[in-house]
Amino acid sequence: MSDPSTAVGRSEPWWSRAAVYQIYPRSFRDGNADGLGDLRGVIEGLPYLASLGVDAVWLSPFYPSPQKDAGYDVSDPRAVDPMFGTLDDFAELVEQAHERGVRVIVDIVPNHVSASHPWFVEALNSTVGSTARRRFHFLDGRGESGELPPNNWESIFGGSAWTRVKEPDGSWGQWYLHLFDSTQPDLNWENEEVRVDALNTLRFWLDLGVDGFRVDVALGLAKDMTYPDLIDPIGMSQSLRFDLDPTSEEASQRRAGLANSALFDRDEIQDIYREWRALMNSYGDDKMAVVEAWVPPERASRYVSEDTLHQIFGFDFLVVPWDASIMRDVIGRAIEAVSVVGAPPTWAMSNHDSPRVVTRLGDGDVGLARARALALVAHALPGSIYVYQGEELGLSDVEIPDSARQDPVWFRSAGQQKGRDGGRVPLPWSGSSAPYGFTELADAELWLPQPDVWAASTIEVQDIDPVSTLNLYRASLALRKSHPGLVSGDFEFLATDDPGLLAFHRGADVVVIANTHPHWVESPASGMVLLASGPIEVGENGLRIGPDTTVWLQT
């Protein structure tokens, strides 16, 4: 398989093999000593990010928002929430990032707005069938007096996807659709104003110099406007199960349920992205958009064709278990899925919606060893990698007391699902106790509490420890940019007799071997060790690879 990002006849855009660092602004760094992360904190953190070797940052939403879903409930998509700073701060961030060679990607949330967005406020105060209501999905209820929701669609966060409103005269009235929290009404993408407004938002940030977009819920914009009941109303909360082997029958059934359904991944979505692409192209050919769309691999290419968008997250990798044959299958299918349209694959091991990778792979020393080993697999693959803040520190999920939980998933599921707070705790920068240099505010009470054990995981401590996870990431990110085999070498799996080993070539002289066994193995290939995530030794019979360890060899 040749590296699709360097296929003949295709010039190589920066994003096709970038290392992109996801910043969750409220938890990255506090720059104004109020206890919450902000844009000034991101500016302060740029030297750190440059030292890590990333090519771009993706900022989760920092727009005005009541913060019912940590900013993914946007009340004004073309402004900065004062809690995160100002537009001037943002402009300075872009300028300073660019000076350091770091590009800036912002999150676009087109599927829904906040209930406090002026459009929704207007809709609530307007009559049935009004222009204001037609920007959303307002329907009459079922039952004798409309007391039942219009259909059986479920919110991804749990419960019905419909909420009934009081009409301006105080009587119970219509229902509106929200695939997420009730404070996140879905927009009606058949409405021309909605389309035009999104284009204005893209233009607004492009004019401020951003290099790209991450498109939230990119598979959800178009809905079946006949609003049929679903035979099996799948909530994404169920379809995104992190304990599910992505190659299992159950996982593929769940994904199939999302493909081209009444509310997800409908063919007409691509018309929207064609318009976006044309706009982005008018800003030059190095702007990009990466879509968040949990679709089966065979649907992925529709989002990343020449006339739609640029990249799609390969989410099967984000849930892949520590199993060599499943990894092989997931990697092969992910590369295949996008190579048909000449698009580069992407690899993410975690994000703000998932458990941290260390926790997912077993927690403790074993989880950390596997997470480091998986990182060296991901970083050696063709295409782009996305690193979620704190992943480079090998952080685990934090056990959050129930009284401190913030995630709407926790509230909407009445405590049945813990939600995503455990992976969103403010980063530990320095010092031996909370707030670990995250903020200068004395006695700060952070929005999510940091654990006592983080003293050993701070950036300060890891910076000077040659074998820290931070320095492993620095080394791998540097090598993937400088070693010709890793930069542009063809990708090919290497056959091994041992089903517990995952091995592949990059170019003529790089071999990557991951040992997923809990014991030492003889390496099936020999050569000079470029990098290893764990213990290795050279014995009488050549190289031996320690448990849960990946090694990069120059053969």
Ligand code: BGC
């Ligand atoms: C985002 C989540 C958010 C949801 C609703 C997701 O795809 O990544 O964090 O809760 O969209 O906007």
